[in-house]
Amino acid sequence: MDYSAYDTADFVCDDSFVAWVKEGKDSAHWEQVITQHPGKQEVMLQARAIILAAAQLPAFQLKEQEQLKMWNEISNQIDTTAAAPVKKSRSIYWYWAAAAVCIMAGAALWWMRPEKEPAVVYTRLLREAKLEGNKRIEEVNEGKELRTVKLPDGSSVVLQPGARISYPVCRGSNCKREVYLSGAAFFEVSRNTLQPFIVYANEMVINVLGTSFRVKAYDADSLVEVYVKTGKIALSVQPLGTKVVSNVSANQQAILQRNTLVVSVQSSGQYQADPQAPEPITYSFVFNDAPVDSVMKTIENAYGVHIHYDKALLADCRLTASLTDEPLYEKIRLICRALEAECIIEGNDITLSAKGCHRY
Incomplete structure (x- = not known):
């Protein structure tokens, strides 16, 4: 497939691209596309934002008369645009018409599923990592108070109410120091310079050797936030590659805008904790x-x-x-x-x- 001529509408209407954005399918293929066509990263980000925005729309079904009216309006708009003296290979009207059709179709199919998963990104990450139920340990804080979990390497995680983590089943020195998070948690990581500690939190990937930090990564939120209490962390972003985009030091906060995959880092000064759920960071x-x-x-x-x-x-x-x-x-x-x-x-x-x- 030649993606060199693709624009945002083409990616929005590409079933394989949509499946990658929503479910992480064919990740290797699309990461290769990014590598081969670095100039397309901006339009891919735009397409991704449109697809994710459409996924937040409520499910709906158009009546036959309404569908006919919609198609007639789109057809008339295309005809009018084609008659206009615009010397472009693809008009802006056709772009939005195509995008609108794909968005409505995709949103309807996506939201009319029999059952919606409670944490789409979290479960998708586990699926991509092939961490099935018998190959991982999951800890969930179902109470109203903080819950502390001890990890195999000696690190500790304090889960806020409703938060959950998963990590691979392992033994001794062969343990992978990888944790998948949904919700908010505070990590205190045992230092090991030979084996980095990695946290997957929605589209954010946090890589550390030994430090303490707080992560807020709810599936329904538009942001992923991390605050570093001690040490330093390296951040990368999925799904558009795993290259480090930011280094965050103690008393700094990083915020990921999930619709654009843009990370901003700022000095936070004194950390503002949730007064209803105090945590070790304070x-x-x-x-x-x-x-x-x-x-x-x-x-x-x-x-x-x-x-x-x-x-x-x-x-x-x-x-x-x-x-x-x-x-x-x-x-x-x-x-x-x-x-x-x-x-x-x-x-x-x-x-x-x-x-x-x-x-x-």
């Missing part, structure tokens, strides 16, 4: 001669976990530590080490068994 984990009870309350409030310990026994214990760059479970391990305590972690319940402290 807390300080630098403790200077702090009472153990204060440390435990900070961690419980930040991560939505429950820490069980003998408060009377540890009443005289105080901690001095900087735990900002550590994932939750590494924080717990270091605290237990400082207290010479044994720790048992069962989901969001953490139990400390210590001998106590005495101040002299």
